[in-house]
Amino acid sequence: xxxxxxxxISRIIKRRSVAKEVADKGRIQINGKLAKSSSDVKVGDIxxxxxxxxxxxxxxxxxxxxxxxxxxxxMYELLTETRTKNSEEID
Numbered sequence: 001x002x003x004x005x006x007x008x009i010s011r012i013i014k015r016r017s018v019a020k021e022v023a024d025k026g027r028i029q030i031n032g033k034l035a036k037s038s039s040d041v042k043v044g045d046i047x048x049x050x051x052x053x054x055x056x057x058x059x060x061x062x063x064x065x066x067x068x069x070x071x072x073x074x075m076y077e078l079l080t081e082t083r084t085k086n087s088e089e090i091d
Contacts, residue, residue, distance in 0.1 A: 002039070002041070003023055003028065003030070003035055003039045003040075004016050004019040006075075007022075009075070010076055012049065028048070030047050043060055043063060046060075047076075056081050057081075061074065
């Protein structure tokens with residue numbers, strides 16, 4: 001399954017066009033390698049996704065062509081989620 005489609009169906013990213021943009025900007029790695037929106041996603045892959053101030057690491061558990069909102073969490077396992085502080089924030 002294509003990376004952008006997996007991100008949309010699993011609802012990690014809600015729109016496929018946004019998933020494509022994030023991937024093509026070099027913010028997603030699959031198994032430690034930079035991924036494009038057309039990269040192939042397989043069960044067992046580890047994905048690292050960088051959003052603005054958040055980085056998620058997920059493991060692909062299941063692949064589905066379509067899914068209900070309640071079942072999206074079954075498609076991946078969240079391994080880590082870290083937030084980076086903005087330099088403007090005060091402790």
